[in-house]
Amino acid sequence: MGILPFVAELGLVDHHCHGVLRTDSTREEFESLLTEAAAPAPGTTLFDSAVGFAVRKWCAPLLDLPRHVSPEAYLERRNSLHITEVSRTFLTATGTLAYLVDGGFQPDRLLSFRELGDLGDGAEAHEIVRLETLAEEVRASGAGPRAFADAVRAQLDASSAVGAKSVAAYRIGLALEGSRPSDEDVARAVHGWSGERCASEVLTRFLVWEAIERRLPVQFHVGYGDSDASLHRCDPLLLTDFLRATESRGVPILLLHNYPFHRNAGYLAQVFTHVYCDLGLATHALGHQASRVFAEALEIVPFGKFLYSSDAFGLPELYYLGALLFRRALSDFLASGMKQNAFTESDAVRIAHLVASDNARRVYGL
């Protein structure tokens, strides 16, 4: 099924992504960034996956290769070009008007949000501040337990980010308590901090509440990610107490990715006025099956509560596939609804704009 013209032409706001790599990739690195696996199992290749087939089908032609070219031929051609040209090609093909970039993971390997926007056809680019990284930087700067809370506040006050992000899912899971920690609690938690990483329930809650106080929309990584996440602690339903405690503030909470808990996320986005969700990361990971899961994600979420993101990281192909497979899935959803006469074409056009950009612009105040 082709893409509906009004969906093909949508300008996207990618409300959650990372930077692209500054350099070419070996096959090993390419495979390691293609899925959430660190490496293929012996005797297998990660090109034999939904996203691997999607690269061979959809990305090859943009490098002037035939569809379904072999992985070897694809990578050979890709590495014969300058990585900047490759990135520009794929980013431009996404049709993205604005990128909201979490630059808090491996910043040295990746383009910054400004560089990403420039390379992507001069798109708007905004920063999302990763709260755990900010906390780690504050601590590394020498702030002691008593000074920590105010130092975090000063950093957030000075930030030009349009939103904040927590990777609690990777550190402590999503079962956050609701209440706002006192500075006493924070000092105690900083005192007990061991290791490099911020992995404290109290500090996570503190960070998120500070973002909320500044009316910064807060993104949570939810569900699908690499093996460093403990997925059984990443069900968004575990956030229920926290969502109840924060609803009256009216600051948006955005549940990212969500697969395979996307129905749970849609439920939360329906029943809590301040909750929103997306299907980033999963959309390109699902390849040609993305449309079915996308339809599931839209089962009960109000259409004013669902956003687009690519969650692309490193490989420029993933920005393109994220955008393309989102368009296909949205188009399939709307075309199916129109065919069933569930809604009119003008309703479909309105939903398309809500999901592609309007919801994000409203939520982040862009």
Place this chain on the structure above:
Amino acid sequence: MGILPFVAELGLVDHHCHGVLRTDSTREEFESLLTEAAAPAPGTTLFDSAVGFAVRKWCAPLLDLPRHVSPEAYLERRNSLHITEVSRTFLTATGTLAYLVDGGFQPDRLLSFRELGDLGDGAEAHEIVRLETLAEEVRASGAGPRAFADAVRAQLDASSAVGAKSVAAYRIGLALEGSRPSDEDVARAVHGWSGERCASEVLTRFLVWEAIERRLPVQFHVGYGDSDASLHRCDPLLLTDFLRATESRGVPILLLHNYPFHRNAGYLAQVFTHVYCDLGLATHALGHQASRVFAEALEIVPFGKFLYSSDAFGLPELYYLGALLFRRALSDFLASGMKQNAFTESDAVRIAHLVASDNARRVYGL
């Protein structure tokens, strides 16, 4: 796809619903009853949802409006009519032969079960007693800790209800122990009761066991509901110990709604001889996507174990959409099976009658 004639003509037993509102609704009230959200997020409307589109498509013609009319025009027309006429119109269109009504929530706003049956083309109407409400009434009547158990028993003995319902999911979650509490346990729990609401694991278990002793089928709210539920404590699998402990009694346990845990509910209904399930509430909430989820709900549940309910509350539109979307989903399921030659038409007709009414009549002894 149209509805198979033998499905269109089925008389339904709606084994779980509530009453309809006695009065007209403002747009604010209408939106608050349309989904499980209390209110729309700023800048959005809950008409932009699957069920909102379903109202505009399916309900509008019954009020002599064109399909897909705007929310404003819909509500204006609706409020120009007498609410009793509106309710009669939608209830009659459901094709329901019998309603089993949980009248334990907001009884002052809603028609009683008898009034509902009368308005609905003179359908049979039966009461389902809400156990937590009964317990709260017994306590409010002044029964102390020692008298409580017997007072509950007397109320149940005097009740003409055909089944009982627990909202444990909203109060304590579904992780009930199996054993039957002693009167000593009950007295202790009543002694420790604070607040208005019955929210004690011991008391819930006591209430359910008393219902089972009287051979009253017991309904459990499971899954999808408003933000007052903690969905991660509402997975029906949490009932496993309780189901194991009660199976030998042979009294039916009915798992209501179940979305997004409908596959888990189907599993329980397969492996425990006394467990049954439905897809109430979700069916209309899912709008034009109800058929896919309905097919999922029927994956492994034996066809003698699945029932129809609307779980409609307040808005007469929801009774109609519950019944209509159930018929469509059942028809789609059966038509697809017949097209694949998975079963014969006479099998399909038999399944249709089981699910629409026969299972409910057998389970509740109607």
Place this chain on the structure above:
Amino acid sequence: MGILPFVAELGLVDHHCHGVLRTDSTREEFESLLTEAAAPAPGTTLFDSAVGFAVRKWCAPLLDLPRHVSPEAYLERRNSLHITEVSRTFLTATGTLAYLVDGGFQPDRLLSFRELGDLGDGAEAHEIVRLETLAEEVRASGAGPRAFADAVRAQLDASSAVGAKSVAAYRIGLALEGSRPSDEDVARAVHGWSGERCASEVLTRFLVWEAIERRLPVQFHVGYGDSDASLHRCDPLLLTDFLRATESRGVPILLLHNYPFHRNAGYLAQVFTHVYCDLGLATHALGHQASRVFAEALEIVPFGKFLYSSDAFGLPELYYLGALLFRRALSDFLASGMKQNAFTESDAVRIAHLVASDNARRVYGL
């Protein structure tokens, strides 16, 4: 939709099944083995289920009966034949080249793995050692707490099994710790062992680690099973800590069945290099709906990580339906992908061989 010729012709490696019954079955026994229910509810029959309809449609013709024959006529015809002939007919029709048989449950009622292979057109047959059964035998043989660990090791060293299986899901759930227990820990756990069954987290972990030490691939029962399992403790995500702890050993861990957690299993199989999964048991239980769930199971799992199994037990019909519905589901998945041009026919043929047999041969070293 018919089955693609190259899928119809695939030779299968059934990497997890049990033996077939030695004797005819009464209707009561047949129904009790058809699903995971012990018995039908009063007034119902388990033939009214997806797998019941599949028997009537697909199995009847192999006994020279018309499709969709009644359960009574089916069982009458079946019992008029010699059970060995019935079993040979269905086993031969599976197209299985190799069976990996868990003979650890009810061995007296069932054919051994060698007998199964012989009856199944002379297929290869290999043993999978059930770890809890081995532990119970070691204990029953009189090994005391101090001798237990070495006695288990001796048994494993002497075994010719090509893999091991744990039914932790039925005994203690899947929330295993990661670390390898010391012999001290084991002695203590054996000392505390009460009852017949091995149901100790420490002993389970010990058994699995001993298998890993011997580089025996380890199968875990996950998800769908009878009411003896507590499904909420059978989510494969609960294995995360254990999988993290064992990944560096490189010994395959195979997640069996997985429904309704098949997406979670696919996730684990993607992110952990040593994890593999299947959809055994569910495939035949789902009957004509198997293809949809199969497509879900293949959403993010790399194609080098998914295997075929029937998990058939007792009834020869279940081996046939397991194989047939697997072929149909795989064919539907590949045909849909080719129709969308998501991959080429030669890719499809390669995936088919990986999933049907090559992955199993690589994992088990057959």
